[in-house]
Amino acid sequence: MPDLLLALDHAARCLPTVKAAILIESAMNQRKLTRPQLVQLLEGLPQKLRIPLSRVRSDAQSGTETAVRWWLEERCVRVRSQVQLAPRVRVDLLVGTNWVIECDSRRFHDDPAQYREDRRRDLALASRGYRVTRLTWEQVFLQWESTERMLRAMLRRREHRQVLRA
Structure with missing residues (x-):
């Protein structure tokens, strides 16, 4: 199974932003992605992706x-x-x-x-x-x-x- 951060990195680069956000928020809500891991993920993305995805939250339940x-x-x-x-x-x-x-x-x-x-x-x-x-x-x-x-x-x-x- 691929590493979650790698999978989310690919999602952020390949999917429409809102679909990547859905995956990231789901991982955060399920406590599979921590805040430090989110920071690491966002830091590795180009600015055009990093800025909108910095709006992700951990409280979305779906x-x-x-x-x-x-x-x-x-x-x-x-x-x-x-x-x-x-x-x-x-x-x-x-x-x-x-x-x-x-x-x-x-x-x-x-x-x-x-x-x-x-x-x-x-x-x-x-x-x-x-x-x-x-x-x-x-x-x-x-x-x-x-x-x-x-x-x-x-x-x-x-x-x-x-x-x-x-």
Whole structure:
């Protein structure tokens, strides 16, 4: 099996930046890549790759989350990852002040108990003024053109910048 750093170096050089970021963030989240190893990886890359990849984080819990966050960041939209908004309610992405984007996969969200928990969380968030959008892996990676068009329409309305009222 190839060395992880070598594989990630090749990914950074050969794949689109966001796809390399997905691999790097996944390795970091799974604790297979340490911060010093990330620094070593980035130092070995040309500046045109090193600068954008310096945005990688270790808290992204899925490639879908990374892809959506990077898309928003590239549009200079304020987005935060893994934000605790209420007791027992941590969200994948908080866009602006009040738009929550959850990046769901069948693996974790098709279970009946998880489905109920997701709806409990959505209701708790809605009661506090948050708007929740759930995106599937398929919407992000297989139907991106359509998904992107809808996300752009939502951003144009600027509702994600409204002040929450208690």
